[in-house]
Amino acid sequence: MSAITHDLPRAAVNAKLIGLVSTGAIAFGVLLSGFVIREPAPYEIYMAGLIAVWSVFGLTLSRTIAPLAVLLIIFNIGGLISMTQMGDIGSTPLYLAVSLFLAFTAIFFAAVTESDPKLYRVIYLSWVVSAVVTSLLGIVGYFGILPGTEMFTKFDRAAGAFQDPNVFGPYLALPGIYLLQRILTGSPARMALYTVPLLIITGGIFLSFSRGAWGLFAVSAILLTGLLFLKSSSGKFRLRIVVMSIAALALLAAGLLIALQIPSVAELFTTRAQLVQEYDGARVGRFARYGIGFLMALEKPFGIGPLVFGQIYGEDTHDIWLKALMDYGWLGFASYLVLIVWTLAAGFRILLRDRPWQPYLLPAYVVFIGHVALGTVIDTDHWRHFYLLLGLIWGAIALEARHQRAVTSAAG
Secondary structure (H helix, E strand, O other), rough: OOOHHHHHHHHHHHHHHHHHHHHHHHHHHHHOOOOOOOOOOHHHHHHHHHHHHHHOOOOOOOOHHHHHHHHHHHHHHHHHHHHHOOOOOHHHHHHHHHHHEEEEEHHHHHHHHHHHHHHHHHHHHHHHOOOOOOHHHHHHHHHHOOOOOHHEEOEEEEEEEEEEOHHHHHHHHHHHHHHHHHHHHOEEEEEEEHHHHHHHHHHHHHHHOHHHHHHHHHHHHHHHHHHHHHHHHOOHHHHHHHHHHHHHHHHHHHHHHHHHHOOOHHHHHHHHHHOOOHHOOOOOOOHHHHHHHHHHHHHOOOOOOOOOHHHHOOOOOOHHHHHOOOHHHHHHHHHHHHHHHHHHHHHHHOOOOOOOOOHHHHHHHHHHHHHHOOOOOOOOOOHHHHHHHHHEEEEEEEEHHHHHHHHHHHHH
């Protein structure tokens, strides 16, 4: 009997230790997602190993997550079929391997958040830390505060630890929106704790000079504020939302005016703020290539092969829907369309329900909507954080399904 009672605390300690290690492993993986200066990035190498280890030691997929897995796999099968249309496959297998790996990351994050909802907080905090660090790198690099930090800029724009400012900016949207939510709904005493990192992140978004990132953050912030307003029936809370929103807009306007006093910032802002750039409306510019690509898709149901469009016209599709048609064929396009519609519909249905994971679903959902819209003018195919967003939303969808089953079982 004494041996049994002695083993119980040891088992509890071991279980707690395993829990801490697994939580830390996920936190570190999310932290790495903000550092993609070269490919393969540390994120790919680390997450591939983490998913493999987790699969061996008990990663389970519920039937609710199964549609996510099936649709992402079909999407990649479309890419394999499209590759058969190429004369020279070159590095295409590696490209498709990355696509499949990213699909697995979405499935992985959905599965782990379903199994342990407390991981949402860990993931969000890790993403915030990563965003603050990479934003600081971009800000320091843009202003040349330290020697050698110019590596954190691209095309005279802040890029942080990313290869492209147009990916760097959108990466910062989710942590920024999460911090905004904490400011709007949290304790006033802790407001400064969230305001400082939010200012750093918004600074990074601004200095990325990515029109897509600006629009993404603005739309996500408006959607978040509106949904919080609708969700609450408290007049006092709604008044707080209005007052805080006005204060945030005033602070943003003041910050913008101060930043525009710097000549280099003002000049680049004026150029980037134009809705249509020269490369958009040129004879074979971005918009013209859209028309060419969609007409080509009517004749090529199997696609033309990953990255081939860019080889033909000098630039890639800059549109995720056209990208799906060209690189993954009609099969890939159909599966991607179903995945996006399913995610939006299933997420919307549970968006405002009072659940422990609802404060994490809401920021992920509004930022995901922004990414879907952004995908019409830029290719989000290999954006690591897009797949993380997918996983976070599907994890909440699976948690709600499990909750409903438990309610039904208790009632029966």
